[in-house]
Amino acid sequence: MSDPFDPQDTGWTPVSPRLATARILIGTVTVVVVAVLVLAVLAVIAATTSMPTWLLAVPIVLALAAVAWLVWWAPRNARSWGYQETEEELLVRHGIMFRRLVAVPYGRMQFVDVEIGPLARRLGFAKLSLHTASTETASTVPGVPHEEALRLRVRLTELGESRGAGV
Structure with missing residues (x-):
């Protein structure tokens, strides 16, 4: 056994690549729910105060970044198992x-x-x-x-x- 962490090393059985799909789905749903809740709270605050409305884009941008990170991370993590x-x-x-x-x-x-x-x-x-x-x-x-x-x-x-x- 050369390097036990080398994915190309023979003898190791990989896990299903569908693990990445499940993690992306669960993560995306979680991110979307949190983003919608934060967006709703910010919308109420923006409507009742003088908060700039452009701040409503922040949760959307952060949610998109989180989903992009999930799409990048999940397959790599699944391949490491x-x-x-x-x-x-x-x-x-x-x-x-x-x-x-x-x-x-x-x-x-x-x-x-x-x-x-x-x-x-x-x-x-x-x-x-x-x-x-x-x-x-x-x-x-x-x-x-x-x-x-x-x-x-x-x-x-x-x-x-x-x-x-x-x-």
Whole structure:
């Protein structure tokens, strides 16, 4: 294994690129709701005071900048996630600027969670959570394709039981 954070390094399974789509959608809706609320408050203030009306453009410009940043950030972040099954542990990596690599030993896993919300279900992915006694070795992998998440849950449970931890 040359560089565990190199996306081109073979052996790593990437998460679904649809994770970026979900994050862009959720982020955009959040930004729009906040911008509309701020715009409404500013409109009331502008109507009742001598505030310049050009200030009403500020939340719109900030919202557009936030959505542009989301469109730039979300695909990069989704590409940074990956996992690798080894003989003794599941390796999980993520991060662009601040990178993290977590090794979760199969024998230390207490249970494996698969979560799927309405948007994730629609886009075909789930979040896989690996729980251990230590919060330092516990890990979560978002954006795992649904069928792969179910396969991993069964496989990791079997490996945990065979290694003596009792998942």
